[in-house]
Amino acid sequence: MNSQTDFTQRTVEYEILLARFKELLKKNTYKYTIQREVILETLYKSDEHLTPEALHQLIKEKFPELKTGIATIYRTLSLLEDSDMVTSLSFGSQGKKYELGAKEHHDHMICTKCGTITEFVDEAIEERQHRIAEEFGFEMQDHSMQIYGICKNCKKLRFIYD
Amino acid sequence: MNSQTDFTQRTVEYEILLARFKELLKKNTYKYTIQREVILETLYKSDEHLTPEALHQLIKEKFPELKTGIATIYRTLSLLEDSDMVTSLSFGSQGKKYELGAKEHHDHMICTKCGTITEFVDEAIEERQHRIAEEFGFEMQDHSMQIYGICKNCKKLRFIYD
DNA sequence: TTAAATTTTGATTATCTCTATCATTAAGTC
DNA sequence: GACTTAATGATAGAGATAATCAAAATTTAA
Structure with missing residues (x-):
C-alpha cells in the first residue's frame, strides 16, 4: 500500500473503532486491506446516511489512487452489517442507506x-x-x-x- | 368489460373501500378500469403482505381472462400508495411488500x-x-x-x- | 348512442441496484 | 522471500421497477 495515504483528523474514537474492526477481521481470518479501512473511515467521517453509490463517489474523490470498485463497497458494507458495525435503512426501490452503527x-x-x-x-x-x-x-x-x-x-x- | 366477472364475497366494508377508490379516481380524472378494481379487491381479500409479483400471480389465477400485465400491477400499486390507500414495507434488494392501509x-x-x-x-x-x-x-x-x-x-x- | 378526446393497458425494452464470477493482485504465514 | 489464501476490480448477470408506445378501453360531450 501507499503509506503516503492521507489519514487526517483521526480521533481517539476512530482509533478504537478501527481497532475493533481489525480485531473482527482477524477473528474471522479476513484480511486487512486499505480499501476496507477507507470505507470504514469514510463512513465514520460522514454525518449522513450514505448509499453505496454515494460512498463510492466520496471514496473515488478522496482516494482516487485506490481505484476502489463498487463491488468492494457492497462487499464491505455487507461484511460490516453482518458484524453489526453498520446498520442500513431501506428505501424500497431507492436502495439502502448505511450508517455506522457503533453509536x-x-x-x-x-x-x-x-x-x-x-x-x-x-x-x-x-x-x-x-x-x-x-x-x-x-x-x-x-x-x-x-x-x-x-x-x-x-x-x-x-x-x-x- | 365482461359483466360476468365473479366478484364473490363482497362485504359492506369492501363496498365502502371501493366507493372511496372510485371517488379518488374521479377526483384526479383517472379512469375506472376492471384491472384497478381487481387489484384493490385482491389486496383486500389477502391477509398477507403481498409483493407485486405475488399479487400478479394471484390475479392471473383468479381472473385469467383479464391477462393483467405486471406493469399495471406496479402502476396501480404506486397510484394506491400515493393516495395512501396502501402502504409498503421495504426489504432492501428483496423489493417491497404491500398491504391495504385502510385498516x-x-x-x-x-x-x-x-x-x-x-x-x-x-x-x-x-x-x-x-x-x-x-x-x-x-x-x-x-x-x-x-x-x-x-x-x-x-x-x-x-x-x-x- | 355514438364519435371524439383522453387515459390505460399489455408487451416490451430500458434502467437501476445488487450479486456472482473470475483472473489478477495483495495480505498473512512460515 | 516464497507459499497459501483471500480480496480486488471489471464485468456479466439477476431481479425489481420504470419508461415507451401502439392498441384498446373509458369518459365526455354532442
Missing part, C-alpha cells in the same frame, strides 16, 4: 420533501419494543422505526413554493 | 428466517411517536416500525436444523 441506538425521522434524516432516541419506545417481542415469543435481533413527514425547514418553504 | 394502523414484526410478518399495535408507542414528531416541529405523515428477529416457530426449528 448509541436511535430511530429516524425522514423528511419526504428533502430526504433529510434526523436521528432520535426514545427510551420509552425502546423499552416497549423489547416487551412486545417478548410477548410474542420473538427473539429480537434488531428493530427500526421511521417517522415520515415534513421537517421544520420544508414546512417554512412550503408557504413560498406551494 | 387500523399497526406495526410489524418480521422473522429474518422465514420472512413471516406479524402485525401488532401498541398504543404507548403510537403516542410517543406523535409526541416526538411534535417536539421536532415535524409534521408527521406516516410512520413505520419493524422489529426484526426470529419467530417462535423458527426458534423451535433451529434446534433441529442448526
Whole structure:
C-alpha cells in the first residue's frame, strides 16, 4: 500500500473503532486491506446516511489512487452489517442507506420533501419494543422505526413554493 | 368489460373501500378500469403482505381472462400508495411488500428466517411517536416500525436444523 | 348512442441496484 | 522471500421497477 495515504483528523474514537474492526477481521481470518479501512473511515467521517453509490463517489474523490470498485463497497458494507458495525435503512426501490452503527441506538425521522434524516432516541419506545417481542415469543435481533413527514425547514418553504 | 366477472364475497366494508377508490379516481380524472378494481379487491381479500409479483400471480389465477400485465400491477400499486390507500414495507434488494392501509394502523414484526410478518399495535408507542414528531416541529405523515428477529416457530426449528 | 378526446393497458425494452464470477493482485504465514 | 489464501476490480448477470408506445378501453360531450 501507499503509506503516503492521507489519514487526517483521526480521533481517539476512530482509533478504537478501527481497532475493533481489525480485531473482527482477524477473528474471522479476513484480511486487512486499505480499501476496507477507507470505507470504514469514510463512513465514520460522514454525518449522513450514505448509499453505496454515494460512498463510492466520496471514496473515488478522496482516494482516487485506490481505484476502489463498487463491488468492494457492497462487499464491505455487507461484511460490516453482518458484524453489526453498520446498520442500513431501506428505501424500497431507492436502495439502502448505511450508517455506522457503533453509536448509541436511535430511530429516524425522514423528511419526504428533502430526504433529510434526523436521528432520535426514545427510551420509552425502546423499552416497549423489547416487551412486545417478548410477548410474542420473538427473539429480537434488531428493530427500526421511521417517522415520515415534513421537517421544520420544508414546512417554512412550503408557504413560498406551494 | 365482461359483466360476468365473479366478484364473490363482497362485504359492506369492501363496498365502502371501493366507493372511496372510485371517488379518488374521479377526483384526479383517472379512469375506472376492471384491472384497478381487481387489484384493490385482491389486496383486500389477502391477509398477507403481498409483493407485486405475488399479487400478479394471484390475479392471473383468479381472473385469467383479464391477462393483467405486471406493469399495471406496479402502476396501480404506486397510484394506491400515493393516495395512501396502501402502504409498503421495504426489504432492501428483496423489493417491497404491500398491504391495504385502510385498516387500523399497526406495526410489524418480521422473522429474518422465514420472512413471516406479524402485525401488532401498541398504543404507548403510537403516542410517543406523535409526541416526538411534535417536539421536532415535524409534521408527521406516516410512520413505520419493524422489529426484526426470529419467530417462535423458527426458534423451535433451529434446534433441529442448526 | 355514438364519435371524439383522453387515459390505460399489455408487451416490451430500458434502467437501476445488487450479486456472482473470475483472473489478477495483495495480505498473512512460515 | 516464497507459499497459501483471500480480496480486488471489471464485468456479466439477476431481479425489481420504470419508461415507451401502439392498441384498446373509458369518459365526455354532442
